[in-house]
Amino acid sequence: MEEVNYRIDNLQYCNWNEEIFKINNEAKLDAVHVTIAYHEDYDEVQKNVETWKEYFNSFSNLISHGNSYKDIKKAHKENKTAIFFGFQNCSPIEDDIHLVQSVRDIGAVFMQLTYNNQSLLATGCYENVDSGVTRMGREVIKEMNRVGIVVDMSHSAEQSTLDAIDISEYPIAITHANPFSWHESRRNKSDQVLKALNNSGGMIGLSMYPHHLKDGTNCTIESFCKMVAQTAELINVNQIGIGSDLCLGQPDSVVDWMRNGTWTKSKDYGEGTKDNAAFPKQPDWFEDARGFSNIENGLKKIGFNETEINGILGNNWYNFYKKYIT
Amino acid sequence: MEEVNYRIDNLQYCNWNEEIFKINNEAKLDAVHVTIAYHEDYDEVQKNVETWKEYFNSFSNLISHGNSYKDIKKAHKENKTAIFFGFQNCSPIEDDIHLVQSVRDIGAVFMQLTYNNQSLLATGCYENVDSGVTRMGREVIKEMNRVGIVVDMSHSAEQSTLDAIDISEYPIAITHANPFSWHESRRNKSDQVLKALNNSGGMIGLSMYPHHLKDGTNCTIESFCKMVAQTAELINVNQIGIGSDLCLGQPDSVVDWMRNGTWTKSKDYGEGTKDNAAFPKQPDWFEDARGFSNIENGLKKIGFNETEINGILGNNWYNFYKKYIT
Numbered sequence: 001m002e003e004v005n006y007r008i009d010n011l012q013y014c015n016w017n018e019e020i021f022k023i024n025n026e027a028k029l030d031a032v033h034v035t036i037a038y039h040e041d042y043d044e045v046q047k048n049v050e051t052w053k054e055y056f057n058s059f060s061n062l063i064s065h066g067n068s069y070k071d072i073k074k075a076h077k078e079n080k081t082a083i084f085f086g087f088q089n090c091s092p093i094e095d096d097i098h099l100v101q102s103v104r105d106i107g108a109v110f111m112q113l114t115y116n117n118q119s120l121l122a123t124g125c126y127e128n129v130d131s132g133v134t135r136m137g138r139e140v141i142k143e144m145n146r147v148g149i150v151v152d153m154s155h156s157a158e159q160s161t162l163d164a165i166d167i168s169e170y171p172i173a174i175t176h177a178n179p180f181s182w183h184e185s186r187r188n189k190s191d192q193v194l195k196a197l198n199n200s201g202g203m204i205g206l207s208m209y210p211h212h213l214k215d216g217t218n219c220t221i222e223s224f225c226k227m228v229a230q231t232a233e234l235i236n237v238n239q240i241g242i243g244s245d246l247c248l249g250q251p252d253s254v255v256d257w258m259r260n261g262t263w264t265k266s267k268d269y270g271e272g273t274k275d276n277a278a279f280p281k282q283p284d285w286f287e288d289a290r291g292f293s294n295i296e297n298g299l300k301k302i303g304f305n306e307t308e309i310n311g312i313l314g315n316n317w318y319n320f321y322k323k324y325i326t
Numbered sequence: 327m328e329e330v331n332y333r334i335d336n337l338q339y340c341n342w343n344e345e346i347f348k349i350n351n352e353a354k355l356d357a358v359h360v361t362i363a364y365h366e367d368y369d370e371v372q373k374n375v376e377t378w379k380e381y382f383n384s385f386s387n388l389i390s391h392g393n394s395y396k397d398i399k400k401a402h403k404e405n406k407t408a409i410f411f412g413f414q415n416c417s418p419i420e421d422d423i424h425l426v427q428s429v430r431d432i433g434a435v436f437m438q439l440t441y442n443n444q445s446l447l448a449t450g451c452y453e454n455v456d457s458g459v460t461r462m463g464r465e466v467i468k469e470m471n472r473v474g475i476v477v478d479m480s481h482s483a484e485q486s487t488l489d490a491i492d493i494s495e496y497p498i499a500i501t502h503a504n505p506f507s508w509h510e511s512r513r514n515k516s517d518q519v520l521k522a523l524n525n526s527g528g529m530i531g532l533s534m535y536p537h538h539l540k541d542g543t544n545c546t547i548e549s550f551c552k553m554v555a556q557t558a559e560l561i562n563v564n565q566i567g568i569g570s571d572l573c574l575g576q577p578d579s580v581v582d583w584m585r586n587g588t589w590t591k592s593k594d595y596g597e598g599t600k601d602n603a604a605f606p607k608q609p610d611w612f613e614d615a616r617g618f619s620n621i622e623n624g625l626k627k628i629g630f631n632e633t634e635i636n637g638i639l640g641n642n643w644y645n646f647y648k649k650y651i652t
Contacts, residue, residue, distance in 0.1 A: 039421065041420070041421075091421060094367070094420075095365065095367075095417060095587065095588055095589060096588040096589075097588060097589060097590060097591055098588060098591075117446070117460060117461050117462055118444070118446060118457070118460040118461070118462070118463075119446070120443070120444060120445065120446065120589070123457060126461065127457065127460060127461055128461075129457035129458055130457065131444070131449060131453065131455035131456065131457035132455055134443060134444040134453060135443050135444070135452065135453055135454075135589070135590070135594075136443055136444070136589040136590065137444075139589065139590040139591060139592065142591075143591065261421065262421055262422040262423060262424060263421060263422075263423060263446070263461070263462040263465065264423060264461070264462065264465040265423055265424075265465060265468075265469065266465065268461075
């Protein structure tokens with residue numbers, strides 16, 4: 001039996017076009033988990049799905065719609081990238097638990113219980129007080145477990161994340177974040193969360209979004225790979241993947257909308273500041289997904305073996321999909 | 327100058343028809359704050375407003391739409407009841423702060439930041455953990471202050487209520503609840519909350535909903551009036567009114583919907599229990615608003631003077647409206 005190594009980026013939110021699909025293809029990505037909702041409600045998400053249907057038609061030589069791990073195998077054989085849908089907020093289910101099944105039906109396979117703020121389900125990492133998973137949150141996690149949507153706590157606060165790990169029948173994912181012990185960002189995760197994630201069989205996708213990186217845009221590949229090695233001391237190396245959080249080609253108005261949505265009339269700068277409000281510049285070793293090769297080399301240098309490296313760059317996510325996205 | 331005494335019931339949610347409007351008229355109610363949203367979103371609330379427009383047309387001899395305290399004076403002169411709109415949840419503004427102005431434009435003058443569960447703005451009294459007013463909550467309170475919608479914390483949890491009192495530029499209201507020290511219901515309010523309400527100039531509307539009453543349906547008028555006297559030791563008597571929470575003519579399917587909305591697929595019984603899930607029977611001294619006369623007599627007996635009684639039965643709410651609903 002021929003051994004297959006998959007390459008997966010488990011979070012991108014690009015301003016999609018043929019060029020970006022080609023870059024992902026050139027980077028040999030077999031699957032990408034793409035964000036199709038930050039603040040969108042149920043109807044607005046349908047429009048985003050329609051847009052994706054147009055992409056699948058127009059660029060059928062480069063991408064296909066992923067709905068199960070089998071679509072990753074298929075995409076790999078066809079030299080395409082399987083595109084899996086996910087939400088960075090629970091806004092698409094509005095206040096209606098019955099919409100959980102509906103969003104699974106249109107292809108959603110990951111859903112964050114919160115973006116940066118309090119949601120109906122849990123607390124986001126930018127709130128001052130974290131009350132954990134709410135009454136509705138408990139019910140919705142059960143329903144997500146039932147229909148097969150992975151709970152993603154990338155933007156959620158500490159207690160909420162620990163609660164979700166505890167409540168969910170299946171392992172959860174943190175699709176895009178780094179350890180807080182490496183870089184103290186509100187979005188990065190504590191050792192306690194990483195250990196709980198480890199014990200529950202969950203996955204973390206490490207992020208190359210500069211606000212999550214030590215030294216931001218100037219973070220070196222050596223520093224990043226050292227962080228990967230440190231992370232592997234907190235969580236099994238088989239539970240580490242990549243979720244780059246790449247936002248290629250997005251205008252700065254988009255990051256402003258991501259942060260402010262319609263919840264405030266004042267201006268919130270999220271991870272940025274008033275003087276540094278724009279999308280940050282990517283580090284030179286990961287300007288786009290072709291940077292996977294730089295990570296591969298960096299991980300070799302720091303001492304990971306080939307199996308571990310192939311795991312981190314895709315096989316670990318593939319195995320997670322194989323169990324939970326079927 | 328002739329002295330005018332107003333009668334106001336600052337919370338009813340009846341299955342409205344001519345008979346109920348006549349009863350309120352017979353009870354000499356000059357104003358009633360009616361609930362037009364529990365779980366409704368913005369579009370659904372518009373439909374409820376349309377229904378009310380039909381009532382205002384069909385029963386123009388009994389009711390009129392209230393939008394300012396002046397409409398209470400007008401209704402009094404015309405022997406009608408002014409109907410003021412309010413929400414028992416923030417669902418009508420969805421996740422959009424810009425809808426605060428829109429709902430004020432259609433006549434909403436009270437809005438609860440939460441019903442029983444966590445909302446985007448604050449924590450409801452049935453959650454296990456209360457994280458207080460959220461980031462969006464702070465922004466929305468500012469906006470409610472700006473457009474003139476009173477913050478109502480009747481169903482909210484302790485810290486959230488204290489936060490709202492603190493954050494709001496204008497006094498808040500607890501339109502329908504009783505002191506927890508009299509009857510230990512999750513919906514009733516602690517001494518600490520009542521004192522903070524007192525210090526901030528806020529109002530409490532005392533409730534005749536059996537689940538908020540000591541001994542429920544069997545609560546006596548004497549016990550109720552004794553509670554009013556105790557409340558007046560915690561909060562200035564000028565800040566006490568009535569918010570009966572009357573739900574005349576509602577089928578039990580409605581209380582089921584109020585409790586469960588669309589947030590759970592299991593069954594929640596709220597203040598009831600599985601064996602006692604229905605709307606509770608009103609005490610015999612307050613089967614409908616004509617019971618105001620029983621309260622009047624009861625308050626006399628326990629020693630309130632005429633000015634105090636007229637205050638509690640309506641003038642206090644009138645004075646609050648005069649300041650904040652203009």
